[in-house]
Amino acid sequence: MGVLAAHSVMEAVGTQESMMQAVRSTRPGGHIGFVGMSHDVEIPGGRLFVGLVHLHGGPAPVRRYLPELIQLVLDRKVDPGKVFTKQLLLEDAAEAYRLMDQREEVKVLLWP
Structure with missing residues (x-):
């Protein structure tokens, strides 16, 4: 049996740990949405690329x-x-x- 992961994940904390949890929780081809300002977060481009993960973000009104x-x-x-x-x-x-x-x-x- 394969690893279960989510099609859509929301990240709203803004830390490195929370962003990595979002990345690890997203299935191949899935989407991560993030809101608000992240603080010193480095996004692993290679992991997103290989996993076909879409990343969308912006300010929260x-x-x-x-x-x-x-x-x-x-x-x-x-x-x-x-x-x-x-x-x-x-x-x-x-x-x-x-x-x-x-x-x-x-x-x-x-x-x-």
């Missing part, structure tokens, strides 16, 4: 969806899941950005 999504999270209608590695109060937003910038945390959830 966060401001378009943010107000509605924040309200859904605050109302506990949407569970943001395991994407967030830390939670801080909104007043600690500067620290949250520092932690993410220094790669001490992947994503920080800010609460009012």
